[in-house]
Amino acid sequence: MGGPFATAFSLIASGDPALMQIIGLSLRVTLTAVLMACAVGLPLGAALALARFPGRGAVIVVFNALMGLPPVVAGLIVYLMLSRSGPFGSLALLFTPTAMIIAQTLLILPIVISLTRSVVEDLWAEYREQLLSLGAGRLRAVPTLLWDGRVSLLTGVLAGFGRASAEVGAVLIVGGNIAGHTRTMTTAITLETARGQLGLAVALGIILLTLTLTLNAIAWGAGQWARGRLG
Amino acid sequence: MKIARDIAPPILPLSLEDMGYAVGGKTLLSGITLRIEAGQRLVVMGANGAGKSLFLRLCHGLIDPTQGRRRWASDEARAEAQAMVFQRPVLLRRSVAANLDYPLALKGLPRAARRETVARTLDRFGLNDLAERPARLLSGGEQQRLALARAWAMRPQVLFLDEPSSALDPSATRIIEEMVAQFSDEGITIVMTTHDLGQARRLAAQVAFLHRGRLIEHRPAAEFFAGPEAAEARAFLAGDLIW
Numbered sequence: 001m002g003g004p005f006a007t008a009f010s011l012i013a014s015g016d017p018a019l020m021q022i023i024g025l026s027l028r029v030t031l032t033a034v035l036m037a038c039a040v041g042l043p044l045g046a047a048l049a050l051a052r053f054p055g056r057g058a059v060i061v062v063f064n065a066l067m068g069l070p071p072v073v074a075g076l077i078v079y080l081m082l083s084r085s086g087p088f089g090s091l092a093l094l095f096t097p098t099a100m101i102i103a104q105t106l107l108i109l110p111i112v113i114s115l116t117r118s119v120v121e122d123l124w125a126e127y128r129e130q131l132l133s134l135g136a137g138r139l140r141a142v143p144t145l146l147w148d149g150r151v152s153l154l155t156g157v158l159a160g161f162g163r164a165s166a167e168v169g170a171v172l173i174v175g176g177n178i179a180g181h182t183r184t185m186t187t188a189i190t191l192e193t194a195r196g197q198l199g200l201a202v203a204l205g206i207i208l209l210t211l212t213l214t215l216n217a218i219a220w221g222a223g224q225w226a227r228g229r230l231g
Numbered sequence: 232m233k234i235a236r237d238i239a240p241p242i243l244p245l246s247l248e249d250m251g252y253a254v255g256g257k258t259l260l261s262g263i264t265l266r267i268e269a270g271q272r273l274v275v276m277g278a279n280g281a282g283k284s285l286f287l288r289l290c291h292g293l294i295d296p297t298q299g300r301r302r303w304a305s306d307e308a309r310a311e312a313q314a315m316v317f318q319r320p321v322l323l324r325r326s327v328a329a330n331l332d333y334p335l336a337l338k339g340l341p342r343a344a345r346r347e348t349v350a351r352t353l354d355r356f357g358l359n360d361l362a363e364r365p366a367r368l369l370s371g372g373e374q375q376r377l378a379l380a381r382a383w384a385m386r387p388q389v390l391f392l393d394e395p396s397s398a399l400d401p402s403a404t405r406i407i408e409e410m411v412a413q414f415s416d417e418g419i420t421i422v423m424t425t426h427d428l429g430q431a432r433r434l435a436a437q438v439a440f441l442h443r444g445r446l447i448e449h450r451p452a453a454e455f456f457a458g459p460e461a462a463e464a465r466a467f468l469a470g471d472l473i474w
Contacts, residue, residue, distance in 0.1 A: 230325070
């Protein structure tokens, strides 16, 4: 048991360039995906909370269900879209970090949309009359509600980050786990474990855990601080 | 912008013509015919469930009548120069000053005019010390004071108040009543509901008495309190004496 851990710590301590490259790519892919999912999901989720249209219930159910979309299925969908014979084959995006970002965005989007909808819907029930009275229509209410729900929304965004940073299936299928190009922490752990090279796998595992822990600690702290500060 | 608002056409009187409201086949309010003139201080009274809150929401334009008409003198569908204070004020999760600024920004006032109005409002209501405090962390009384200040900053011609002090202690209630009286003195038309008879006596110039969704009495307050015509209103006032 000492073997892989010793290797892991020496890899981390020495700042192994291959290790750093993998970490960098993982962060880049996941953070970009979170950002894109938020840019689309926050306004869309809020709009879904305020809009009334036939079939709204079905849309909500679909997005709720998609929160559990298996990453390999998301990967498969993006793979089919981007493969040579697919509709976007000509863009030659398959096995690039961009393809991985697209797949992860697809995975996180339902989480952001559903959580935003639920948070904004609750707020709207409380704020509706007052906002209408002050002169804000439904459309104008969207940014106000998103801003007032910012602390709760952070949880949703974090859940999205957690899902993206932890998953292997989607990035493996559309990225291909090419060393130095599309290898992320999770795909590297899968590969190195299969090869029996546990040192790198453990090192990456430690870093991934630490990262998730740190981020959650920051978010929790920020939430506590904001609750005390903003009421 | 400011000048334009100063010479804004008067929105009052507000004419309610046979106004009613039904939802799901159930009539909650019906046959309300009433004129609310500029400068009035009208207190809407009635038992729980008589339709007082609904009446205010219909007047304010939060909902539309399902029968009859609501007509502003300015012929706007929903007059802009009005404001409403709710039983439980909804304050935004931002500072006191930012809460005052919010509706002004919605009205499209330029930044400089907004800053000046916010400063003047903070000053007038003694909120300067609280300006940067998060509004949600104020006490109940302070929150309602801020809600009234926010309404005032919108320069309404008519202010609707729905049981504005029913969740407050006596000293906070007194402050709220003083503010309402001052607004009235400044020429803002007041339409408020209350179930507190003492408050109604202190503030009302006119009384509208609702019973089971109908307006059964509408008279000057002095006459009403001296002896209402309707049996239900008499019973309501008598209940006050017993309790």
